[in-house]
Ligand code: CDP
């Protein structure tokens with residue numbers, strides 16, 4: 079087992095995991111793993127290669143062979159900057175479907191664990207505390223009302239110049255929540271020992287601070 083500490087932040091879509099994980103990692107000077115990006119990259123690579131979304135073996139191979147580079151806050155697939163491309167809702171929805179396939183999840187396991195480098199790692203996703211880093215020093219299950227999450231996502235997309243509709247987002251989000259919670263492998267649920275944190279009425283800064291406070295309380 080690794081002695082490098084991990085803070086696992088899991089939760090539903092748009093609960094603020096990515097933003098908060100980056101903030102916590104920055105405050106501590108730690109590495110960060112956006113595990114959802116790996117599922118999104120698998121979805122994008124499969125789309126580009128014309129792989130059928132029901133062909134589990136082929137999707138597992140795509141996940142295993144991903145040529146990705148995380149560098150200076152950008153993400154490259156086969157040498158192309160795909161930071162914007164992987165954030166499209168269509169890719170997020172496909173990511174959620176391919177993430178239900180055991181072959182894809184197994185293929186991404188070693189790649190995720192390789193991010194565990196000194197002095198520590200903040201990892202966000204759905205199963206960071208339960209499957210990928212079960213020995214995480216702190217496990218946070220970050221939640222927020224679906225309405226708050228849909229509004230955040232809508233604002234985020236519009237700020238990026240991507241058109242978004244609140245009613246559509248709300249419908250897709252409920253669908254994605256149900257799929258992530260009900261799938262057979264690694265369903266979305268708090269890991270054993272996870273602290274549940276509701277950010278519906280917190281700003282991103284307040285949420286980051288709450289996690290840093292939890293970390294300080296543990297480390298003492
Ligand atoms: O940003 P958002 O929460 O919508 O999604 P994401 O974290 O980028 O992940 C995209 C999809 O990948 C999710 O809907 C999950 O189904 C899946 N995922 C997963 O199954 N396990 C993870 N550790 C991370 C993401």
Ligand code: CDP
Pocket residue numbers: 090091092093094095096097098230231234277278280281282283285
């Ligand atoms: O990674 P995940 O899908 O859980 O969410 P995100 O993409 O990090 O966050 C969605 C949006 O919510 C971002 O624009 C954040 O600035 C905003 N937000 C937040 O992350 N936390 C709050 N407590 C309030 C807003």
